[in-house]
Amino acid sequence: MSELYWMLTTSVLVFAMQAGFLCLESGRIRSKNSINVAAKNISDFIVSTILFWVFGFGIMFGDSIGGVFGFSDFFFSEQHTPWQISFFVFQMMFCGTAATLTSGAVAERMTFMGYLAITVVLSTVIYPVVGHWSWSGVYSSTGGQGWLEARGFIDFAGSTVVHSVGGWMALVSIMIIVLALVSLNKRSDYHLGNNLPLSTLGVLLIWLGWFGFNGGSTLALTNDVPTIILNTFISAAWGGFIAVSINYFRDGYVDVSAVLGGVIAGLVGITAACHIVSPSASVVIGGVSGLVAYFGNLLMKAWNLDDALDVVPTHLFAGIWGTLCVALFGKEDKIANGLTFWDQLWIQAFGVVMIGLYCFIVGYACIWLINRFMPLRVTKEQEEQGLNVSEHKATTELFDLLTTMQYQQNNADFSTPVPEEPFTEVGQIARKYNQVIERVSSEITQRDDALMRFQESEMRKSAILNSSMDCIITINRFGSVMEFNPAAERTFGCLKSQVEGKSFVGLFVLEEDRKQIFQSLDSGFSTSTGLILNRRNPFRLQRASK
Numbered sequence: 204m205s206e207l208y209w210m211l212t213t214s215v216l217v218f219a220m221q222a223g224f225l226c227l228e229s230g231r232i233r234s235k236n237s238i239n240v241a242a243k244n245i246s247d248f249i250v251s252t253i254l255f256w257v258f259g260f261g262i263m264f265g266d267s268i269g270g271v272f273g274f275s276d277f278f279f280s281e282q283h284t285p286w287q288i289s290f291f292v293f294q295m296m297f298c299g300t301a302a303t304l305t306s307g308a309v310a311e312r313m314t315f316m317g318y319l320a321i322t323v324v325l326s327t328v329i330y331p332v333v334g335h336w337s338w339s340g341v342y343s344s345t346g347g348q349g350w351l352e353a354r355g356f357i358d359f360a361g362s363t364v365v366h367s368v369g370g371w372m373a374l375v376s377i378m379i380i381v382l383a384l385v386s387l388n389k390r391s392d393y394h395l396g397n398n399l400p401l402s403t404l405g406v407l408l409i410w411l412g413w414f415g416f417n418g419g420s421t422l423a424l425t426n427d428v429p430t431i432i433l434n435t436f437i438s439a440a441w442g443g444f445i446a447v448s449i450n451y452f453r454d455g456y457v458d459v460s461a462v463l464g465g466v467i468a469g470l471v472g473i474t475a476a477c478h479i480v481s482p483s484a485s486v487v488i489g490g491v492s493g494l495v496a497y498f499g500n501l502l503m504k505a506w507n508l509d510d511a512l513d514v515v516p517t518h519l520f521a522g523i524w525g526t527l528c529v530a531l532f533g534k535e536d537k538i539a540n541g542l543t544f545w546d547q548l549w550i551q552a553f554g555v556v557m558i559g560l561y562c563f564i565v566g567y568a569c570i571w572l573i574n575r576f577m578p579l580r581v582t583k584e585q586e587e588q589g590l591n592v593s594e595h596k597a598t599t600e601l602f603d604l605l606t607t608m609q610y611q612q613n614n615a616d617f618s619t620p621v622p623e624e625p626f627t628e629v630g631q632i633a634r635k636y637n638q639v640i641e642r643v644s645s646e647i648t649q650r651d652d653a654l655m656r657f658q659e660s661e662m663r664k665s666a667i668l669n670s671s672m673d674c675i676i677t678i679n680r681f682g683s684v685m686e687f688n689p690a691a692e693r694t695f696g697c698l699k700s701q702v703e704g705k706s707f708v709g710l711f712v713l714e715e716d717r718k719q720i721f722q723s724l725d726s727g728f729s730t731s732t733g734l735i736l737n738r739r740n741p742f743r744l745q746r747a748s749k
Contacts, residue, residue, distance in 0.1 A: 216415025226405030235589025304369030370519025438489030442469020
């Protein structure tokens with residue numbers, strides 16, 4: 204009964220990792236894609252659960268066909284023993300974990316339906332087959348061991364079987380969608396994240412769930428469990444510490460993403476050997492895992508592979524390292540399979556290579572075929588709009604704000620205020636924007652009124668000028684003609700259209716008087732003397748030359 208209790212309890216802990224991955228991914232990407240990422244996370248778990256129940260468990264733990272795959276226990280039923288049912292539930296959580304890793308790598312880039320198609324591939328022909336190679340002998344009703352397991356390959360809780368498999372599928376998916384549409388702009392070096400506190404909470408949930416991931420792989424509450432959990436703690440802590448330390452010394456600041464990635468890499472790294480290494484070895488395993496994740500991320504950027512959440516460095520690269528650590532740091536009395544150090548290191552490396560080749564070749568072929576019939580990469584327009592809207596018709600307060608502002612820009616209509624979502628940062632921005640627009644609208648109204656009054660005044664002035672029998676000419680301070688009434692047209696023998704904007708001095712002032720009138724213009728017509736009322740500036744004028 205204690206075995207059942209332990210497996211079911213740790214299954215719940217592993218299930219909590221799904222919530223952790225959802226929080227991690229939703230917080231690390233742009234808010235316009237957060238709903239899409241959440242939908243992918245819960246959907247891939249639904250799909251992987253169904254497929255693992257129908258096919259996956261039978262392929263992974265059914266009666267072995269040459270140690271390559273199983274062929275029994277499909278449509279797992281209640282006819283099995285309570286232990287077998289508990290084991291099934293525990294392993295179903297592992298399948299869900301492997302399936303969800305790809306989501307983070309292709310966040311903001313892959314279509315929802317395309318992602319689910321990849322989940323189908325991983326849950327049926329990738330993860331169960333690799334799992335059979337490595338873990339088939341764990342299940343009591345199996346007909347034989349997997350071929351890697353029989354040769355001494357050890358991966359206690361899935362550094363390779365779960366995390367490297369998910370990492371390989373993530374890498375293949377990234378490569379396919381990069382080739383599918385290379386014209387889209389690359390992700391900027393700016394560290395994305397609309398809610399890093401949420402991502403941090405996600406990593407803590409993942410860390411919590413990992414105690415069930417590693418501790419539950421004993422399948423019973425044995426004396427090894429405390430050491431396994433201690434090793435898991437230490438490795439994760441050192442992974443985060445080393446990753447952020449390198450980041451700080453290289454860049455001069457603490458990048459939260461580096462901390463989160465280092466912790467996860469430390470968890471992945473210890474998973475294969477947590478039951479056979481000492482806590483001091485866990486320090487090295489976790490620290491190197493942090494190094495692998497940090498420099499692996501730089502390597503991915505150098506290869507121009509757009510991994511949104513650094514899934515490949517933290518799960519694939521750290522998983523490979525962790526699997527090799529079985530031979531490098533595992534205690535001989537704990538391994539106890541008769542292999543020498545070099546033989547164990549060889550089979551660990553061989554297992555990593557064979558699983559990697561299988562995942563890459565089969566995964567690439569399947570995803571390439573899917574992409575031929577169902578384009579995986581979202582369009583440029585969908586990416587700019589955000590997958591929340593383009594894939595799910597789900598808006599956010601930020602999207603509503605931007606949509607209304609775009610309408611105002613296109614139509615020059617500021618009469619309708621933008622929506623204000625209360626008690627949110629976007630709502631505060633919207634409220635302040637509405638206040639600014641209200642002030643601007645008030646200023647525009649006042650200016651429009653002033654302009655209208657000015658135009659009416661000009662119309663009245665023009666009516667007076669046009670009806671006057673006296674010759675009236677208005678010039679500006681530079682001497683250009685502004686007003687030229689009909690009486691002036693008759694007096695000077697030219698039309699207003701002929702002289703408007705031209706030099707009054709050049710047209711009508713005699714040559715010998717021009718210097719004096721320019722001086723008068725420069726002084727604002729204040730060169731004459733006497734009472735202001737009687738001041739005049741007399742000049743002789745001439746009619747326009749024909």
